[in-house]
Amino acid sequence: MTATQTDEFTGKVGRLNKLSVERHFDAYADIDWDDSKFALDVNAPRLELPVIDPLRHTDWYAAQPPEVRAAVGCHRWAACMKTGWHFENLLQRGLLRHTFSLPNGAPEFRYLHHEIIEESQHTLMFQEFVNRTGLPVKGMPWRIKRSAELFVIPLSKRFPALFFLFVLGGEEPVDHLQRRLLRDGGLHPLAERIIRIHVAEEARHVSFARHYLTTEVPKLGPVRRFMLGVEAPIFLGIMARLMLMPSPHMLRKNGVPKSVVREAWRSPEGRTLLRDSVAKVRSLWEELGLVNAVNRPIWRLMGIG
Ligand SMILES: [Fe+2]
Ligand SMILES: [Fe+2]
DSSP, rough: OOOOHHHHHHHHHHHHHHHHHHOOOOTTTOOOTOOOGGOTTTGGGGGOOOOGGGHHHHHHHSSSSSSHHHHHHHHHHHHHHHHHHHHHHHHHHHHHHHHTTTOOOOOHHHHHHHHHHHHHHHHHHHHHHHHTTTTTOOOSOOHHHHHHIIIIITTTHHHHHHHHHHHHHHHHHHHHHEEEEEEEOOOOHHHHHHHHHHHHHHHHHHHHHHHHHHGGGGSSHHHHHHHHHHHHHHHHHHHHHHSSSOOOOHHHHHHHHHHHHHHHHHHHHHHHHHHTTHHHHHHHHHHHOOOOOTTHHHHHHHHHH
């Protein structure tokens, strides 16, 4: 890293450190779980699928009685929260591994620990929500969990740039979804409180990953740049689907036909949501000169080009 790059990176990380101290949340001090307005009645209409969810606009969903619509929505919220903290757990383990080998004085050491701590608070609030629904949600499918443990966590040491792409692959689609949910409104008060806290802190995490990649990618050799170019659309296509689409377990438990989900996500709205959810990462990849004639077809093939 040149002296200028080091100064710039240190300055950005310093600002994130300051913000992390000034504005952070505690899963139990900042959410009054026993407030009656936060009570989770699994039949509450406000737990119905939100407007942004393509499944909500299917004939199948419209034909269900209100209590079934609310039950499907509640299961969807809980499953998303569990998948969310499974992702955060993998992320934390990767970040811990990354900080484990940082030298004294590394500018990112302190910030990454702020991030790890915040992800723990998010995990606590997501799991508390799941517990209060009483639903048997499973989160990420076990094959994905196992593959991520075996192949993604070690990247944080062997190929950190690819690991931080994984970070953005999970955080950007969720951030996109949550901002839309807040804009559309009409959410259950507990879900809204959790999302507001999460959006505020995730903005810093996304910002760090982008600064890291902007600083580190230009220093990589042609082989690693080629790998980042080819792997990004594959990683992002898988991650966006994992974070946004309903899990097979949730669909089975609620008797949602697979054809209905396929129809919903193949609709123009479903395709746009998927593409838009990773549009910022794609722009970053363009800025870094990593999108080219070789990998452009992969972006299109994954439905995010
Ligand atoms: Fe988080
Ligand atoms: Fe995060």
